[in-house]
Amino acid sequence: MEVGRLPISASQRGKLISAGYTTLSSLSSLSPSDLALDLRISDNEAAEILKVASLGSRLDEPEGGRAIVNGAQTAWDMLHEDEMFPRITTSCLDLDNILGGGINCKEVTEIGGVPGMGKTQLGIQLAVNVQIPVDYGGLGAKAIYIDTEGSFMVERVLQIAEACIEDMTECNGLLRKDFQAGQLKMHPNNILENIFYFRVCSYTEQIALTNYLDKFISEHKDVKVVIVDSVTFHFRQDFDDMALRTRLLSGIALKLMKLAKEHGLAVVLLNQVTTKYIEGSFQLTLALGDSWSHSCTNRVILYWNGNERYAYIDKSPSLRSASAPYSVTSKGIRNSASTCKRIRMM
Amino acid sequence: MTPENLLLRPLITQKCTLGCPDLDRCLGGGIPCNSITELVAESGCGKTQLCLQLALTAQLPIPLGGLSASSIYIHTEFPFPSRRLHQLSLAFHSSHPPIFGGDPCDYIFVQGVHSADQMLGIMTKMEQFVENSRTQLPVRLIVIDSIAALFRSEFDNTPVELKRRSSLFFKISGKLKSLAKRFGLAVVVTNQVVDLVGSEGINGLRIGNLASLCSSGRRVCPALGLAWANCVNSRLFLARHEEVDKEENELGDVNLQSTRSRRRLHVVFAPHLPESCCEFVITRKGIFGVEREQNAAKRNEA
Known part of the structure; x- marks a missing residue:
């Protein structure tokens, strides 16, 4: 509903519109004193306008499905927005398939494995792949790499970057043979x-x-991935007070989640593996404990x-549990050699 | 806080040569600076030999692959092999033209350490030492030989003790890494092995490229477990295999039987290296890689 349809005086209506308040939702989260200041009217008058406006928006509800809080979205809108967001490819087709196309922007993804498994390699690969230009199905964005270890x-980044460019040029040659512009x-x-x-x-x-x-990303809006390699290392050193550690870690997790949501970027946290004593035997599990496992989407x-x-999806709100082979080559993360062979044989 | 511009850093991380082109090729130039490299091997495989050699080659000028630097050598196994170091330094002195006056041993600072807590205490002293070193060459290499000896006896096999132990691992490694970063140091630690019993690894755990590490015909795995493995950046494995050479003489007797050790250096994991291996020998003059025909053929294929 437009402000113009509110049952208020014409001068108030004029003041509202000239101050930029054209829709009811723009008034929904305002306090009377703010509005009074903006329109240079008395507090009482402002409160009156807001009362009428909230009445108006309540009348509006059955037809429009207004948001309760300013800035809230409907699930339908969110679904559309999700589909709009590109994903960051891992350069391994099988891995992309189980991830639904790659690492999801707006979400926090935790990746864990034993030493030498390829966590850092995957991290570097993502930092390179996020830069693949939009023409090539990438994001054409930048990366933040936080190295704790x-x-x-x-030299390895350079190697992976060269291979990535090589692959893109090859793809370019296949798709548009005669185009020089591309x-x-x-x-x-x-x-x-x-x-x-x-x-x-x-x-x-x-x-x-x-x-x-948050400040850094506000200044560099083209950052679309934040990689922390690893989130764990410094938190396994000096903590006698485990409750403090849990608090600090959940603080970090909350900040990163907010960052992912607000700036529409992917946060990738690499984690180490530790052994855990369960029912009389030691089992492998990701480090930082049970409470941390809630912190990643x-x-x-x-x-x-x-x-x-192999990579295995252990937890995800939208993906089903699945595993896929991958390999670490001189070019970076790629499809596993054995699946390539299988494809060739077929 | 400002990010580092990666273009301003050297595009190839500075490395310290091992003093042999074959071994260097296998490791992409040598032991990298700014990170921790672990040497894993059973006793008598050449860990200490390699460490001593590194302490010498680190003194080479940068164009020759060295760091033009002195080194801190922390030994936890007694006594310190000073006689062997002297022997190596003589060979080193004769094979390299004297770059600076004096004995190469003058640029190796040796410190014995008996316990893990003492090790932690020494870290701060080390930081001051590196910062204020008034020697001709700055310190750019720290060797700890071996980290395992500190931890294998002192701790009980109870959950509380193990937890204290792994917390110490992370503290020591955290300090070492920040030192390495701050001063551009190469850090080398050696580790022992334990025998592997059963078909699978411990809890079916496999770390690194090799499905299993084999040395002297036994299946082994690095000591100090998973927690420590998380503390190092690269892990190298030295293996030894005894081979019996049978040389029959004209009478058909096998009296010329001799055993020969074949030694190999494997890359178990490293952020910048693929899985690879290189054979080496230990001579009076030090450790040298052996370029085998088989390896050469493989490289040509690749």
């Missing part, structure tokens, strides 16, 4: 430049950086199956 090697203008150095790299040496620094990220576990690396 020191495993980030520039020539790829990307250099591995550009890819390196578009990864914002933070090396974090203690948990206090990690918390401070998490708090600072999606959880992917990487594991060995014989001689092959």
Whole structure:
């Protein structure tokens, strides 16, 4: 319902519209004093207008399905928005398939596995892949890489970036053979430049950086993925007070979730694996305990199956549990060699 | 807080040569700076030899693959092999033209450590030492030989003790990593192995590229468990296999029987390296890689 249809005086209506309040929803979260200040009217008058407006919006409800709180969305709108958001490919087709196309923006995804499983490799791959231009089905965005462990090697990033560009050029050649205009203008150095790299040496620094990220991302709106490699390392060092650790960690998790939601970016947290004593035997589980496992929307576990690396979706609100093989090659994360063979045989 | 521009960093992480081109090739140039590299092997495989050699090659100027630096050598197994170091340094001195005056041993600072807590205490001293070193060469290499000896005796096998132990792992490794980052150090720690019983790994756990580590015909796995494995950036494995050479003489006797050790260096995991391996020998002059025909053929295929 428009402000114009409210049963108020013409001068009030004029003041409202000239101040930019054209719809009822724009008035829904205002306090009378704010409105009074904006329109330069008395508080009583403002309160009167808001009362009429809220009455009006209540009348509106049956037909329109108004939001209760300003900024809330309907599930229908959210579904559409979800479909609009591109996903970040992992460069491994099988893995993308079980992830529903790749790592989801607006969500926090946790990836865990034993040392040497390829967590860091996957992290670097995502930091490179988020930069694939929109023409090539990517996001054409930038990445933030938060390194707590020191495993980030520039030479490896360069290698993966070169392979990524090579693949894109190949794809370019296949799709538009005669087009010169579609020539790829990307250099591995550009890819390196578009990864914002933070090396974090203690948990206090990690918390401070998490708090600072919001400001940083507001200034760099084209960041579409935040990778934390690993979220765990500093939180396994110095904590005698486990309750404090849990509080700090859930604080970080909340901030990252808010970040993901507000800026529409993907947050990828890499986690270590630990053993847990369950019913008389030691079992492998992701580190940081049970309360942490609630903090991530999606959880992917990487594991060995014989001689092959597999990824398993352990938790996700929208994806079904599934596992897929992948391999770590000189070019980065790719389809597992054995599935390639199978495809070739068919 | 500002992000680092990756283009301003050297595009290839600085490495410290092992003093042998074959071994360096296997490791992509040597032991990387800014991170922790772990050497895992059973006793007598050459861990200490490699560490001593590194302490010498680190002194080489940067164009020759060294770090142009002195090193801190922390030993937890006694006594310190000073005689062997002296032998190696003589060979090193003769094979490399004297770059600076004095004995190479002058640029290796040795410290013995007896317990994990003492180790933690020494970390802060080390930081001051590295920061204010007045030596001709700055410290760029820290060797801890071995980390396992500190932890294998002191702790009981109870949940509380194990928890205290892994907390210490993370503390030590956290300190080492921040030192490595701050001063661009290469950090090398050695680790022992434990025998592997049963068909699967411990709890069916497999870490790294190799399905199982084999040395001296036994299946082994690195000591200190999963928690410690999370604390290192790269893990290298040194394996030894005894081979019996039978040389029959004209009479058909096998009296010329001799056993020969074949040693291999494997990359178990590393952020910048693929799975690879390289054979090496230990001579009086140090550790050297052996370029085998088989390996060469493989490389040509690739």
